[in-house]
Amino acid sequence: MKEIMEIRRSQLIVPFGVGAIVNMPNESLMLCGIDKWEEYAGEKIYDERLQKYLRVKYFNMPASREKYRKGLPFVRFPKWFHCPRCRSLKPLEEWKERWINIKHRPFDSLICFSCGVKLNPSRFIIACEHGHIDDFPWISWVHRDGQCDRSDLTLESGRGIAGLGGIKIACKTCGKHSTMAGSFDENAFKRIKFNCTGNKPWQGVRDDSCEGTPRTLQRGASNVYFPQLVSSICIPPYSDDICSRIQQTEEWKVISSQTGGISKTTEEDLIKCIIRKVGGNEREMFGLIERMLNSPMGEINRISDTEYRYDEYRAFLGYSKKGQTDSKNFSIEIVNGDRYGIFGIQRVVLAHRLREIRALVGFSRINPIERDVFGGEVEENGSKSYLMSITEKKNSDWLPAIEVRGEGFFLEFNADLIKKWSESGIIRKRVALMNKGFAEICKAYGREPKVISPSFVLLHTFAHVLMRQLSTECGYSTASLRERLYCESTNQNQEMSGVLIYTASGDSEGSMGGLVRQGRDDKLPNIIAKAIMCASWCSSDPACIESSGQGLCSLNLAACYACVLLPETSCEMSNRFLDRATLIGLPENNKIGFFSELLR
Numbered sequence: 001m002k003e004i005m006e007i008r009r010s011q012l013i014v015p016f017g018v019g020a021i022v023n024m025p026n027e028s029l030m031l032c033g034i035d036k037w038e039e040y041a042g043e044k045i046y047d048e049r050l051q052k053y054l055r056v057k058y059f060n061m062p063a064s065r066e067k068y069r070k071g072l073p074f075v076r077f078p079k080w081f082h083c084p085r086c087r088s089l090k091p092l093e094e095w096k097e098r099w100i101n102i103k104h105r106p107f108d109s110l111i112c113f114s115c116g117v118k119l120n121p122s123r124f125i126i127a128c129e130h131g132h133i134d135d136f137p138w139i140s141w142v143h144r145d146g147q148c149d150r151s152d153l154t155l156e157s158g159r160g161i162a163g164l165g166g167i168k169i170a171c172k173t174c175g176k177h178s179t180m181a182g183s184f185d186e187n188a189f190k191r192i193k194f195n196c197t198g199n200k201p202w203q204g205v206r207d208d209s210c211e212g213t214p215r216t217l218q219r220g221a222s223n224v225y226f227p228q229l230v231s232s233i234c235i236p237p238y239s240d241d242i243c244s245r246i247q248q249t250e251e252w253k254v255i256s257s258q259t260g261g262i263s264k265t266t267e268e269d270l271i272k273c274i275i276r277k278v279g280g281n282e283r284e285m286f287g288l289i290e291r292m293l294n295s296p297m298g299e300i301n302r303i304s305d306t307e308y309r310y311d312e313y314r315a316f317l318g319y320s321k322k323g324q325t326d327s328k329n330f331s332i333e334i335v336n337g338d339r340y341g342i343f344g345i346q347r348v349v350l351a352h353r354l355r356e357i358r359a360l361v362g363f364s365r366i367n368p369i370e371r372d373v374f375g376g377e378v379e380e381n382g383s384k385s386y387l388m389s390i391t392e393k394k395n396s397d398w399l400p401a402i403e404v405r406g407e408g409f410f411l412e413f414n415a416d417l418i419k420k421w422s423e424s425g426i427i428r429k430r431v432a433l434m435n436k437g438f439a440e441i442c443k444a445y446g447r448e449p450k451v452i453s454p455s456f457v458l459l460h461t462f463a464h465v466l467m468r469q470l471s472t473e474c475g476y477s478t479a480s481l482r483e484r485l486y487c488e489s490t491n492q493n494q495e496m497s498g499v500l501i502y503t504a505s506g507d508s509e510g511s512m513g514g515l516v517r518q519g520r521d522d523k524l525p526n527i528i529a530k531a532i533m534c535a536s537w538c539s540s541d542p543a544c545i546e547s548s549g550q551g552l553c554s555l556n557l558a559a560c561y562a563c564v565l566l567p568e569t570s571c572e573m574s575n576r577f578l579d580r581a582t583l584i585g586l587p588e589n590n591k592i593g594f595f596s597e598l599l600r
Contacts (some may be wrong), residue, residue: 003429012062012556013229013402014569017360018390019131019202020225021077026110027357028121028219029074033203034060034391034400036073042305045403047357050232053308054549059359059401077201078135078219081119082155089153091139123219124180126189126196128212128368129430130536131222131388131594134199136216137189138169141178144192148174151519159390161342183216201391215366226368227360228387232308234355244279246289255289256573306496313486313496316410318350329355329405336411339521342528343598344417348518349410354502359401362387368574370450396557408502409519413459415497418594421538423453426592431457433548434555434577441553455497456487458582458594460573461535463499464564465583473523474514476503480589536584539561545580545587 007016013029016022022029042060051057063074082089090098096107103113110119124136128335139151152172164184170177182188190588196214198207217224246252251270276287307428318334331353337346362369370389422428431454442449463483471478486498503515518527538544539562550556552575559565559578568574585593593599 004014006250009064010402010404011061013358013360013400014227015225017225017227017363017400019133019363019388020227021219022074023220026118026120028076028077030202032073032075033389034396034398035203035393037400038070041070041072042400044398045357045401047232047234049235049308049311050230050357050359053232054230054359054361055395056399057397059357060398061401075204076121076202077133078122078125080112080122080135082122083115083117083119085115085117088112088114089122089155091135118169120580121219124183125217125224126214127217127224128210128463129367130195130196130210130212130386131208131212131363131365132196132198132200132207132210132212133365134181134201134214137194140192140194141183142169142171142176143174144178145176160405173205177190182454184403186215187213188216189214193480200388202390205392212406223366226364228362228364228369229358230361231356231358231484233312233315234357235312236327238331246274247469248275249274249275252289307494309486310482311495312484313498316351316498316500317412318578320531327353327517329353335521340525342525344413344594346413346414347412347502348519348524349412351410351500351502352516354408355407356404356406356502357401359399360390361399362389364388367590370447393589406503407516407522408500409516410498413497413499415495416593418455418458418497421458421594426586426589427454430557430579430581434557434579437549438577441555444580452577453487454582457484457577457579459487459497459499461564461578461580461582463501464559464566464571465531465535465576465580466499466528466563467501467566467570468591469527469534470501470515470518473527474518476515479569482570483572485572529598530599532583535563536581536599538580542587551578557581 007022016031018031018033020031022031037060042062044058045061046058050059064153065071079092079094080089081092090365095110095113099107099113111117112119122136122138125133125135127133138153139147142153143151148171149175154170155167156170157167164180164182166181167179169179187474190213194214195210196210200207251273255267256271271286271289274280274289275282278285315330316332320360331351333350333352335348335350337348340348363511364387382488431452435449435452435459438452439449460483463485467478467481467483469480470476480503482502482503486496486500488496501515518524538558538560540560544550544560544563545558547560548556550560555576556564557579558581559575562580564580565571565575581593583593583595584599585591585596590596
């Protein structure tokens with residue numbers, strides 16, 4: 001009987017996207033590149049603003065099992081398996097060959113030919129900072145002084161020695177043996193003169209020109225795969241449901257599937273049929289359909305991540321003079337902050353309906369990439385981290401993405417109050433400490449550091465403590481809540497000081513409802529007060545509040561899992577650049593906290 005593991009569609013974007021390892025019962029798979037996906041393995045979705053930003057025609061959301069039963073292409077990785085009973089360690093092809101020779105039947109199950117026990121994939125692999133990944137070089141590791149003509153390896157563990165030294169690999173042919181001790185050292189493979197193989201199993205090719213040094217990793221380690229996602233909130237006028245209605249017509253399916261295969265006259269006739277079905281101004285509809293058909297992948301200047309978010313920031317603050325925008329994908333209600341009486345917050349926007357698209361543009365290994373770096377913009381000179389492509393094509397006209405819907409609320413802060421608060425010398429000194437550590441890390445990776453401002457640390461930390469409190473108030477788990485920060489400024493006329501807290505989970509928990517209710521004026525002030533009060537004390541104090549660097553790469557100050565940190569799916573910055581002293585101050589000087597008056 002085959003064991004089945006179900007994966008949600010959203011998980012095929014993150015955490016099990018292209019190039020990621022999917023650990024299943026007695027099996028380990030990797031999703032192939034999008035070039036190997038069949039045409040109908042996904043459902044086309046559109047967001048014109050994000051299409052232009054990423055220069056693609058459309059996005060493909062993995063189809064559900066009901067609509068596409070064939071599934072997506074995977075490859076087995078790693079390809080070395082061992083038997084937990086007889087301890088034999090062999091590549092899959094050798095297991096298959098021995099099985100056929102002995103059993104005289106197809107090798108349709110991963111079962112040991114001598115023990116009849118289910119085989120387990122190797123728990124150790126290698127990867128380089130260029131993104132390549134391969135099986136651990138077992139033969140080279142054991143026979144580092146010379147190769148064996150017919151290697152026959154065994155792997156034993158638990159010999160009374162703790163750690164990697166207790167894992168022994170031996171060759172039954174020549175008698176040589178070694179342990180895994182020292183295999184995780186950065187220079188372990190330099191000592192045995194083993195270079196990166198340049199393997200790309202998700203594409204089925206090898207890059208022989210790679211000069212990176214491989215490192216040993218555990219198959220399920222978190223640094224094996226860092227997906228690079230670009231998310232977008234669908235805002236007016238792109239939030240209108242006219243595009244989805246167009247896509248549902250039979251005429252659209254004919255036009256979009258024929259790239260140059262139909263005449264211009266036939267195409268115009270089909271477009272007119274679509275307009276009759278959908279409605280709307282004929283001239284405007286012709287323009288919209290043309291934009292949906294034509295690729296925005298030309299040589300255009302890509303706007304920055306800050307400029308992209310500024311459009312969303314403006315949408316939350318008043319596309320409608322009535323203070324309310326209502327559509328299928330974007331429905332908001334703007335409320336004056338005076339009704340709430342919360343220090344520093346001048347406007348609250350209740351988002352009754354939101355649509356978010358999360359597109360996978362690439363991934364890295366060993367080291368994560370900053371969120372505003374895309375495939376063609378990674379400088380490789382001296383850098384130790386690379387963004388791997390999910391396609392072999394230089395310019396693909398689509399990307400895999402997931403469409404999720406949810407609700408939430410947006411808080412606009414008083415920029416003048418934040419600017420006045422950030423002039424504190426103590427606050428600037430603490431943030432400078434973060435920037436110094438971040439600059440050192442970026443220098444080691446050959447990248448330009450991004451300057452983190454005091455206002456960014458304040459809004460980011462506030463969002464974290466608020467989400468932790470909301471999870472106890474409205475029943476959502478913290479992993480089902482997400483933050484979206486609007487802080488940096490593109491120029492003096494485009495300053496942003498806002499935080500969006502929303503639910504956009506791919507499963508049923510993301511649609512429970514109730515988050516907008518917590519944003520009403522009879523609920524939110526009390527929730528914020530409780531959140532700030534909880535942040536004023538941590539079970540790890542005084543070590544936490546007096547910390548000079550903790551967390552990932554020591555880029556947090558007074559922030560740990562007992563007081564501020566969240567699941568990484570909820571945080572935009574991978575739980576970095578957090579300091580609750582910006583909210584509540586320090587024991588010896590609580591006045592430097594932005595919400596110190598609220599505590600009194």
